[in-house]
Amino acid sequence: xxxTLCGRSIRxxxxxxxxxxVVVESIRGRKSRNDPVAKSxxxxxxxxxxxxxxxxxxxxxxxxxxxxxxxxxxxxxxEELLRKKYEAEMGSLAAERVRKEAxxxxxxxxxxxxxxxxxxxxxMQRIQKEKEEAEGKELEAALELEQKRQEFIRIKEEEVLQLxxxxxxxxxxxxxxxxxxxALDNPKNYNFAIDKGGRVIKQTVLK
Amino acid sequence: MVHLSSVLLxxxxxxxxxxxxxxxxxxxxxxxxxxxxxxxNKRARDGKYIEQLGTYDPLPNIYNxxxxxxxxxxxxxxxxxxxxxxxxxxxxxxxxxFFPLHPMTxxxxxxxxxxxxxxxxxxxxxxxxxxx
Numbered sequence: 001x002x003x004t005l006c007g008r009s010i011r012x013x014x015x016x017x018x019x020x021x022v023v024v025e026s027i028r029g030r031k032s033r034n035d036p037v038a039k040s041x042x043x044x045x046x047x048x049x050x051x052x053x054x055x056x057x058x059x060x061x062x063x064x065x066x067x068x069x070x071x072x073x074x075x076x077x078x079e080e081l082l083r084k085k086y087e088a089e090m091g092s093l094a095a096e097r098v099r100k101e102a103x104x105x106x107x108x109x110x111x112x113x114x115x116x117x118x119x120x121x122x123x124m125q126r127i128q129k130e131k132e133e134a135e136g137k138e139l140e141a142a143l144e145l146e147q148k149r150q151e152f153i154r155i156k157e158e159e160v161l162q163l164x165x166x167x168x169x170x171x172x173x174x175x176x177x178x179x180x181x182x183a184l185d186n187p188k189n190y191n192f193a194i195d196k197g198g199r200v201i202k203q204t205v206l207k
Numbered sequence: 208m209v210h211l212s213s214v215l216l217x218x219x220x221x222x223x224x225x226x227x228x229x230x231x232x233x234x235x236x237x238x239x240x241x242x243x244x245x246x247x248n249k250r251a252r253d254g255k256y257i258e259q260l261g262t263y264d265p266l267p268n269i270y271n272x273x274x275x276x277x278x279x280x281x282x283x284x285x286x287x288x289x290x291x292x293x294x295x296x297x298x299x300x301x302x303x304x305f306f307p308l309h310p311m312t313x314x315x316x317x318x319x320x321x322x323x324x325x326x327x328x329x330x331x332x333x334x335x336x337x338x339x
Binding site: 055065073078081 | 287
């Protein structure tokens, strides 16, 4: 169908591409089907090569013999092929081979099963360990949470107590006048001096 | 799997199996080398083949030998499955002794011998004419 590119078609393609009139090499079949015959070949009649009848008879005989032998060989080879095939499938060795293969298969399947069991055991143990660890962690987490909650409660209680203590010294509407009087009576001096050595001097000019 | 040229295969490929010479290795000009190959009939000569069954080097080597190789076991297989060898392959196998000798080999040899005898006779005649 699709012919491979041989010398002819390559050459033809090159000629068409470059438009050269002269063909450098001599290729067979330069002319297409519908091209006119050359002047020098006008009256030419192509004759087949001459046949020697004696030789032809001898040749025919030789060919019949040859084809006979070839067909015989073909049938013999076919028979050998079929015998080999039969031998491979039904012979004495074949049954043994099948049996051995079956045994091997069974052994391998057993081994596979054993391996699966082993892996199962290991997996179960691992899962158990992981579960226990998870449980332990959960317990620990719960304990910690409880502790934190207790701590929180304690701190809050302390704060409440502290607030209660401070509440005693709050200024209320009843104490207001008294506290004002007290404050006016005791002026506090918050000024102080400090030097680089860290010595504090509370005594100032202001009273 | 037996490669039978069965009806199905014939329908698909539309042909039969041949044992022929396929030109190998187009990397060098003027240096042919053939592979003896089992291929389907309609395939290109150098195209995809089913199996390689040997080689043939048409140019003689330094000891003036043309080297050929065959895989007899597989050739038997393919021939038994119904492959057709081409003329050249049949001739080569005939010369190798695997098949019977091809008639054209014998005929060619006879013709060549007759021609050589004729040439000798004509040379002798010319010499006699020159002497006489």
